[in-house]
Amino acid sequence: MSQAHALYELYKHLPEKAKKQFKQLVEKNELVEVPIEALEKGLQEVKLIQQGKLPRRTFADLKREMANEK
Numbered sequence: 001m002s003q004a005h006a007l008y009e010l011y012k013h014l015p016e017k018a019k020k021q022f023k024q025l026v027e028k029n030e031l032v033e034v035p036i037e038a039l040e041k042g043l044q045e046v047k048l049i050q051q052g053k054l055p056r057r058t059f060a061d062l063k064r065e066m067a068n069e070k
Contacts, residue, residue: 006039013046018059 011022048054 003036003039006036006043009043010039010046013043 011019014022045054049056
C-alpha cells in the first residue's frame with residue numbers, strides 16, 4: 001500500500017471536523033514525517049473499533065494519551 005493510499009484510507013474514517021483540518025494541512029504543504037507503520041496501526045485500530053473489539057475514544061482521550069507519551 002502506498003503512503004498516499006494509506007493516508008486516504010485513514011482520511012475516509014475521520015470525522016468531518018478532522019477531515020477539514022487534514023485538508024488544511026495538505027493544502028499548506030507542511031511536511032510531517034509519519035512512519036507508515038503508525039498509519040497501518042491506526043487503520044487497524046479503526047477497523048477494530050468499527051467491529052466493536054476496541055472501545056471508542058474521543059479526541060480529548062487521544063490528546064491526553066499523546067500528552068502522556070511526551
